[in-house]
Amino acid sequence: MSTLITNIAELMTQDAEHRVLNDAAVVIEGERISWIGPAAAAPAADDAVDAGGRALLPGWVDSHTHLIFAGDRTAEFEARMAGESYSAGGIAVTTGATRSTNDFDLTRLALGRVAEAVSQGTTYLETKTGYGLDLENEARSARIASTVADEVTYLGAHLVPAGADADEYTDLVCGPMLAAVRPYVSWADVFCEEGAFNEGQSRRVLQACKDAGLGLRVHGNQLGEGPGVQLAVEFGAASVDHVNYLSAADIEALAASWAGWQGTGVRGTVATCLPACDLSTRQPLAPGRELLDAGVPIALASNCNPGTSYTSSMAFCVTTAVLQMRLSVHEAVRAATFGGALALRREVGNDADGERAVGSVAVGHRADLHLLNAPSATHLAYRPGIPLTHAVWRAGVRAR
């Protein structure tokens, strides 16, 4: 089955050449893109969709979410808006609610959040454990996550549960808990921050998870400067997320991790910026402009979670990145598509197992497409807050 999408006013491919085509068309064949070019030269297909002079982008790649949770933290949010500052301790509230929710309801809640994201143009999504914080509930969270998300990250090291000894809990995270989640996850993460896990504990988590064959990422430098970025680079993590408080040495280390990329293809550590979280916690926005100027690839992600960022709107993140972080529209869209794919190591496909690249519109890539109800992507920033998603294709299937 093939579908021709034609009469595209602006096709922002986010491909290797950063091409933006006007008066374009795209052909989908099964789950992949089979043709891109001028609308006037488009081949025939089984089905045709008239884009009506709208803009087409890659679907959003949301590389940082925490969707496996129950409960509500409205009161904490209200207190924060009244002047209280965010601390990691709120995680315990969600952990209590999550533990006392059955599998069916936890899955239903997570699926609802995924559906909400897809309806806004997200076509590839990572999610994490981290509100279980004991062996049984982390394994359960990982199992449920593997049924709802494209990529799953083990975040047993999100918070030391109340009453536990931090080093003993780290032993559990690195040992039996890791073994229990391993069948369901391909990534591991650690919240390396004062009030969560210190450098030594974070190092142990990263080493154990690396030894178990997991790809790595780090929650780092969210609430203050700290060792998160340097650890992420040292361990070859695919991303370090939050990055609100960076020293010049942190930015240098991130840039150095990409030094060989163009020649060797060896990727460094993506800096993942989470502007919705920054606004909701009243933290300074991550220095996305400075990171890009230093040559560090960045991702934009929603960080959807009940504590610090209860939104799955990638469009909101893109709008904020343009209006407040001084990214161009093209840079912001790239960070929310190709950048997310890079943070998940999915910007290239793997023909051996039939995995398709995501995060850009190119022949052979997964047909993850987002049609805006606007003639250009600029409208994402020009019309802040307006829901602009007109149609979504996820792996070639119309999802909205």
Ligand code: NIG
């Ligand atoms: O990414 N920083 C740590 N984890 C989440 C917040 C979790 C929570 O407060 O529930 C985050 O912001």
